[in-house]
Amino acid sequence: MKKILILYFSGAGATQNSAKYMQNCINNMTDCSADMHSMEKDLEKDINNYDALIIGTPCYHCTPCLTLLNFFKRLTKLVNPKPAMVFNSYSLWSLNTNRITAKIIKEKNIATVYDTAYRSPASDGSLIAPFIKRFFKFEKNIYGKIKADCDKFLAAVNGQYKGYIPHFKLSSIINAPNKLMGHLITFNIYTHKDKCVKCGKCISRCPHNALYSDNKNYPAFIRTKCENCYRCIHNCPKNALSLSRHKTHVKTLREIYKTI
Numbered sequence: 001m002k003k004i005l006i007l008y009f010s011g012a013g014a015t016q017n018s019a020k021y022m023q024n025c026i027n028n029m030t031d032c033s034a035d036m037h038s039m040e041k042d043l044e045k046d047i048n049n050y051d052a053l054i055i056g057t058p059c060y061h062c063t064p065c066l067t068l069l070n071f072f073k074r075l076t077k078l079v080n081p082k083p084a085m086v087f088n089s090y091s092l093w094s095l096n097t098n099r100i101t102a103k104i105i106k107e108k109n110i111a112t113v114y115d116t117a118y119r120s121p122a123s124d125g126s127l128i129a130p131f132i133k134r135f136f137k138f139e140k141n142i143y144g145k146i147k148a149d150c151d152k153f154l155a156a157v158n159g160q161y162k163g164y165i166p167h168f169k170l171s172s173i174i175n176a177p178n179k180l181m182g183h184l185i186t187f188n189i190y191t192h193k194d195k196c197v198k199c200g201k202c203i204s205r206c207p208h209n210a211l212y213s214d215n216k217n218y219p220a221f222i223r224t225k226c227e228n229c230y231r232c233i234h235n236c237p238k239n240a241l242s243l244s245r246h247k248t249h250v251k252t253l254r255e256i257y258k259t260i
Helices: 014-027 066-074 097-106 142-158 171-184 201-205 231-235 254-258
Strands: 002-008 032-038 052-058 082-090 110-119 211-213 219-221
Touching (some): 002 014, 002 142, 014 052, 014 082, 014 142, 052 066, 052 097, 066 097, 082 097, 082 142, 097 110, 201 231
Parallel strands (some): 002 032
Antiparallel strands (some): 211 219
């Protein structure tokens, strides 16, 4: 039986949603099993014991997330080569995200044999431009596409696979100014104390430790540590966090994932 390890990072939840469905698809096959592991936690399982990997990341300004970069920076090079499927969750375009990921994992003896991407709700766009309905939706028939991708990946793993690096996309040159601005600009996150119940979930669940408890136990924000995943805003049970000093967001992605 083939053992597959799904390594992922998810900010607001889109990548995790896709990873969970992949796990279900693989576990429903007779000759495969899949485990999931978040890259923001220490690796408890030995990657060398798996036959293949699936590696998923959100697309932040057309690049993989910092958590993925840091995870593979720490990871010791694998003893034996492993085939992998690389995927990303994006809202508008992902451009060279998979290419960058494939180059990074190649250094750890992991060969990309299949790559794909899924248009998903935008953790930033849904807050900045909530009037754009696309920022709250998955692409049409995403679950059918995930199932087909898993089948193709496992067929590659069972055959004579050959690793590759996804082609460079020339459109990324046109997008370069937007990408640069996205990396340079970090919006402030405000705490609305009239709604905050001081549960501490936003602080404990922040993957970059960008929030801390102030002297009155309200969450306070450290701009320089934030990657704009906005998990804190989307998962606050009382909608007490916002990108606006004066009002909270009417709708977040928490409502979207409750209906999935």
